[in-house]
Amino acid sequence: MIQISNLSKIxxxxxxxxxxxLTIPQGESFGLVGNNGAGKTTLFRLILxxxxxxxxEVMLDNAPVARRDEWKSLVGSFLDEGFLIxxxxxxxxxxxxxxLYNKSEGDIALFLEGMKDFFNDEIxxxxxxxxxxxxxxxxxxxxxxxLISDPKILILDEPFTALDPSSQIRLKRLLNELQEKDHVxxxxxxxxxxxxxxxxxxTVVLEKGKIVRDIQTGEDTLKELESYFAV
Amino acid sequence: MNYMIxxxxxxxxxKKIFRAxxxxxxxSVKLLMGFMGVYFASIFLFLGFFxxxxxxxxxxxxxxxxxxxxxxxxxxxxxxxxRFFMQQLNTVNLPAxxxxxxxxxxxxxxxxxxxxxxxxxxMTLLVIIPFAVKSVFAYxxxxxxxxxxxxxxxxxxxDMWIAAYLKRRFGSSLLTLPVILIVLGxxxxxxxxxxxxxxxxxxxxxxxxxxxxxxxxxxxxxxxxAYVLNLWFFSRNYYPEKFNEKLKLNDSRVTGGxxxxxxxxxxxxxxSLQIRLIFRHKRTKSLVYMSAIFLAYGLLFYNSPxxxxxxxxxxxxxxxxxxxxxxxxxxxxFSWESSYFDSILTKNIPVKTYMNANFYLLVAFNIISFxxxxxxxxxxxxxxxxxxxAFLFNTGVNIFLLLFFGSFNIKRVDLNAxxxxxxxxxxxxxxxxxxxxxxxPMIIVGIISAxxxxxxxxxxxxxxxxxxxxxxxxxxxxxxxxxxxxxxxxAEGFRDKA
Numbered sequence: 001m002i003q004i005s006n007l008s009k010i011x012x013x014x015x016x017x018x019x020x021x022l023t024i025p026q027g028e029s030f031g032l033v034g035n036n037g038a039g040k041t042t043l044f045r046l047i048l049x050x051x052x053x054x055x056x057e058v059m060l061d062n063a064p065v066a067r068r069d070e071w072k073s074l075v076g077s078f079l080d081e082g083f084l085i086x087x088x089x090x091x092x093x094x095x096x097x098x099x100l101y102n103k104s105e106g107d108i109a110l111f112l113e114g115m116k117d118f119f120n121d122e123i124x125x126x127x128x129x130x131x132x133x134x135x136x137x138x139x140x141x142x143x144x145x146x147l148i149s150d151p152k153i154l155i156l157d158e159p160f161t162a163l164d165p166s167s168q169i170r171l172k173r174l175l176n177e178l179q180e181k182d183h184v185x186x187x188x189x190x191x192x193x194x195x196x197x198x199x200x201x202x203t204v205v206l207e208k209g210k211i212v213r214d215i216q217t218g219e220d221t222l223k224e225l226e227s228y229f230a231v
Numbered sequence: 232m233n234y235m236i237x238x239x240x241x242x243x244x245x246k247k248i249f250r251a252x253x254x255x256x257x258x259s260v261k262l263l264m265g266f267m268g269v270y271f272a273s274i275f276l277f278l279g280f281f282x283x284x285x286x287x288x289x290x291x292x293x294x295x296x297x298x299x300x301x302x303x304x305x306x307x308x309x310x311x312x313x314r315f316f317m318q319q320l321n322t323v324n325l326p327a328x329x330x331x332x333x334x335x336x337x338x339x340x341x342x343x344x345x346x347x348x349x350x351x352x353x354m355t356l357l358v359i360i361p362f363a364v365k366s367v368f369a370y371x372x373x374x375x376x377x378x379x380x381x382x383x384x385x386x387x388x389x390d391m392w393i394a395a396y397l398k399r400r401f402g403s404s405l406l407t408l409p410v411i412l413i414v415l416g417x418x419x420x421x422x423x424x425x426x427x428x429x430x431x432x433x434x435x436x437x438x439x440x441x442x443x444x445x446x447x448x449x450x451x452x453x454x455x456x457a458y459v460l461n462l463w464f465f466s467r468n469y470y471p472e473k474f475n476e477k478l479k480l481n482d483s484r485v486t487g488g489x490x491x492x493x494x495x496x497x498x499x500x501x502x503s504l505q506i507r508l509i510f511r512h513k514r515t516k517s518l519v520y521m522s523a524i525f526l527a528y529g530l531l532f533y534n535s536p537x538x539x540x541x542x543x544x545x546x547x548x549x550x551x552x553x554x555x556x557x558x559x560x561x562x563x564x565f566s567w568e569s570s571y572f573d574s575i576l577t578k579n580i581p582v583k584t585y586m587n588a589n590f591y592l593l594v595a596f597n598i599i600s601f602x603x604x605x606x607x608x609x610x611x612x613x614x615x616x617x618x619x620x621a622f623l624f625n626t627g628v629n630i631f632l633l634l635f636f637g638s639f640n641i642k643r644v645d646l647n648a649x650x651x652x653x654x655x656x657x658x659x660x661x662x663x664x665x666x667x668x669x670x671x672p673m674i675i676v677g678i679i680s681a682x683x684x685x686x687x688x689x690x691x692x693x694x695x696x697x698x699x700x701x702x703x704x705x706x707x708x709x710x711x712x713x714x715x716x717x718x719x720x721x722a723e724g725f726r727d728k729a
Binding site for chain 1: 496497500504507508511512570571572573574576577578579580581582583646715719722723725726
């Protein structure tokens, strides 16, 4: 589903990302961990064609992403607040994004019905604008908007931060469901090793732009990761 | 004690300006703004020195001061209108002070006195003081000249506080603008047809005020009353929600769905998103008000004998008016959406569709401005040709220039920044883009009409516009390629909040 070859990104002579080869097959849940500055967001931005690579390329569904439009219909993503249109109400935003993916009003209403649990009655129905929501609720709006298109590939950067404990549990449940039922390919980054091992079948550790561990999640994964990051 | 804190607060406010991120960055823009400031200041001074002579021409029987007094009420009303729509209400970062032992009344007083310390409010004195020295002192006494200036300052304060009160009390909505313009127009018409002369009322009233030593007390009382009105407003509305007004979403007329756009699919969605963007931010809304005011530009130009035989200038004016919304909004095309640009790039929006949406939005702006300027057709058939050619040129040439060069604006536009006369997000590049659009066609018309009738020049520009409209697909594709090349730089620049 996702193939990355010889990908590198250099900012003013510093190589911030350098990946020789990485393949993520369809339906895999791929977790990305690493300390600040390891290159997680850079990798996601390269996959989403938000920054140009210095070398190499990213292929989604056997087609390169750079300066193309075709891949956009397959991918749902939420990296940061730059993905939100903050002067809309959440409803307006969902409707806007839904329409981009040819969803009817009925589809959108049905989808939001399914999100009711995750939203915890706090997001819909108020006439509040997204910019007036709390950080946690903004994050929920962004994640839901990434899901509205029934994406084949889902990319989320730090989805668990700023969420309250109940919402974290609900999100984990939601992501696991998406894997089992719809076989969505997922790329999720997190600072919390617990979350990653609970959601992802495969965990990759980035350090200074390089892949230093590539682990199939098992019983010892958490321990292995903890010992890796121990100082 | 109380006023000491106010002075401290005022100092902090100035520091805020000088220590703002990016204050030292765009020196070129600041220089340009500085030059413009000097330019306008010198024009004001110039006007001040010759205002007496100008007013002497206006009336043979009345002295300049009397003419000025007659116009004062009109000026007050006009200034009030402009302030009501353009002036941003002063706000204060309340939470930062709430925990400190600062009295609420101190904060309120600071909030109200703040504009009185703003230089911009006193720009008009550059006209008034030379006029007072040259034309009031000359006819009357120094004391009267002094009273005249003091009276004017008090009137500025009165206007400033009344406008702030009205705005706090009623908020500003798009609908009030036409109402106010109709009222002002009505007063002018009554004056013109000699039914009721506000001029006469104003003249006698202000004559009385200025020639009477105690007259100033009345103006001072009026300014004081306006101030107290604001105090009263704040005492009624204690909590900061009312202090720093917020957008209320009950206005579904302009903010709700645009169902007629539904049938245009994703393009329609993108257009209705931008319309909502415009109506939900003060900065963009004030752009619309400004455009409405600039539509009156033709009254100056087309009536003036000076420009009658200047085809270049006439075309400039026509192009400016029939394209005002396009020029105002289009010079920051793409940048308006900088806060969610990553979303535009990653959601299912083909770049071609995005470009089409921007193109049709600007075309719609042109059609609106064109229709609004049709009353000028009464000025003669020449104006009809002029406007048609300008409309075609705007639509067929200028839009593509804006869409092509728009990708060079890579500075984040902060939609929530101060509204009017806001140059945040401006770089010298913005000027480089707009300059050729404004002046190139004017030069073309000027050159052609030096050798041939003006209509030939208009036909040439109209033909250029038509060609652009006919070949819009390849032209748009050119813009798409340009966008694809520049999009990484744009996205990077837009992410930078500094």
